[in-house]
Amino acid sequence: MPRYRLTIEYDGTPYCGWQRQDNATSVQQTIETAVFKFCGEHTAIGAAGRTDSGVHAFGQTAHLDLSKDWSATKVRDALNAHLLAAEETVYILNVEKVPDRFDARFSALGRHYLYRIVNRRTPLALEANRAWWVSKRLDADVMQEAAQLLIGTHDFTTFRSSQCQSKSPVKTLARLDVTRCGELIEVRASARSFLHNQVRSLVGSIADVGCGRWSHDDLLAALAKRDRKACGVVAPAHGLYMIGADYSPIL
Template sequence: MPRFRMTVEYDGTPYVGWQRQDNGRSAQGALEAAVLSLTGETVSVRGAGRTDSGVHAVGQVAHVDLTRDWQPHKLRNALNAHLATAGDSVSVLDVMAVADGFDARFSALKRHYLYRIVNRPSRLALEAKRAWWVKKDLDHDAMHAAAQQLVGHHDFTTFRSVHCQAQSPVRTLDRLDVARNGELIEIRASAQSFLHNQIRSFAGTLKLAGEGKMSVGDVRAALEARDRKACGPVAPPTGLYFMKVDYPGDP
């Protein structure tokens, strides 16, 4: 069966997350429904990573096996037409035919995420579901310095959800940078894989560093504690974006 790789964008606001669930609409379910409507085939669309309810995606990657050997651009356009008709907040940005050995999840070399904080006194109107609004002035340089304590190969027990299903809390974090552009603070994270709630846990802890409530040493101590209680409050999902996935052979 021909296998197709899709790059997908979605607004996570109306969904229970990427993964198909019984308690509400999902981005994965929207894509599978579009495939069914288009081809009559009941398929499983496999994603590169799960996102929680309210988390957005700019470059989620998924793969699907179909019986027909579609021209990629026609498949993209047809799926988008069905998604639009269904009123889904999902868009297929790109489709390409791939070898049977390609797996959106297991072939991934690195995943990239962005967390957005709007740091200003006034509440958000246009971006209320697109960023975390923080009123108190944040020191982004202090946040960045604290973030560097988390880069590298560590046991991230402190920064993962108690519901995380990963067998090991050990991960290698390749990048965790904090930068400011006006009132917008961006936290960018890159790794081969992440634990459940890891980036939102980072963001909540780094916010405390930006407020002066945690020092660089405190953040390092929290990491080394390997204790969920040492983590700052988990940041809301609205500011998190799944940006990109790297695969062998990609430019």
Template structure:
């Protein structure tokens, strides 16, 4: 049975997240419906990461199985045609046939995320629902200095949701870089895996550093507390993007 890998881009606004749920539309369900419409089958689509409601993606990876072998271009174009007809803000950038043991989630070696701030007083128009506008001036250099304290292997209890279902709060962060380009500030994060709300928790705490309300050492103290109450405010989902998966 052929297995297909797709690279997916989506605007998460208006969706309950990646995972199929009873309380609203999901990215997973939108893809499964589009695949069913062109193939006549009902495959389960498995993704590399379960993004939350309102989170976007530029390079989410997913896989599914079909009984028939289709040209890659047909898979991509047919799924996109049905997504467009259903007025979904989702598209397939690429499709390929892969080995039967490929798993979008469990074969992943690195996941790359971006959290975007827009640092200006004026409201957002073009980037509304696609970035976190912060009106107060942010010191990106101080944010980057503090972010380096989170690089490496740590117990991230402080920076995970109380609803996180991971067996362990220990994770290894390979990269946390904060850079500014004009009014845009980007937090780029790389790791093999993440805890629930971890990046948004990082972003909210780093905002406090950027505003001068916390020093970098305060972030270290929060990390070492291993207490969710020590975390800064959780950043809104609109600024978070699932960028890429390495295999």
């Protein structure tokens, strides 16, 4: 049974998140419906990251098994045709055949996220649901300094959802970088894996530092408390984008 690796782009605004749910439309369900319309197969697809409601993706990775050996180009174009006809905001950027042992989730060596903040006095019109609007001035240099305090292996209990199902709160954060270009602040985060809501929690807390509500010492104290109640503001979902996952070239 051929296995395909899919690279997916989506606007998460109308969806309940990646994972299929009984009472709402998910990104996973949307693609699986397109697969059924294409070839009549009911199949479950797995993803590198189970993004939440409202979260977007430039480069989500998923894998798909089909009984017929279709060309990768045919799978991509057929799925996109059905997604376009259904007026979805999910599209397949690339499809390639991979060995059966490839798993979008468990084969991933790293995951990368982007968080976008528009920092200005005026509310957002074109960027609504695409970025977090923060009207109070943020010092991106101070945010960058704070972010570096969180790099490395830590118990991130403070910065994960109370509903997080990860067996351990200990994660190794490889990158958390803050840059500013005009009114746009971007935060880029990389790790092998993340806790539920970890990126949004980290972004919100370093924004607290950037606006002067917290000091660097306050951020470190919150980390050390290992208590969700010590977390700062949690940044909204609509500013977050999954931008890619890393895999070994030898599968």
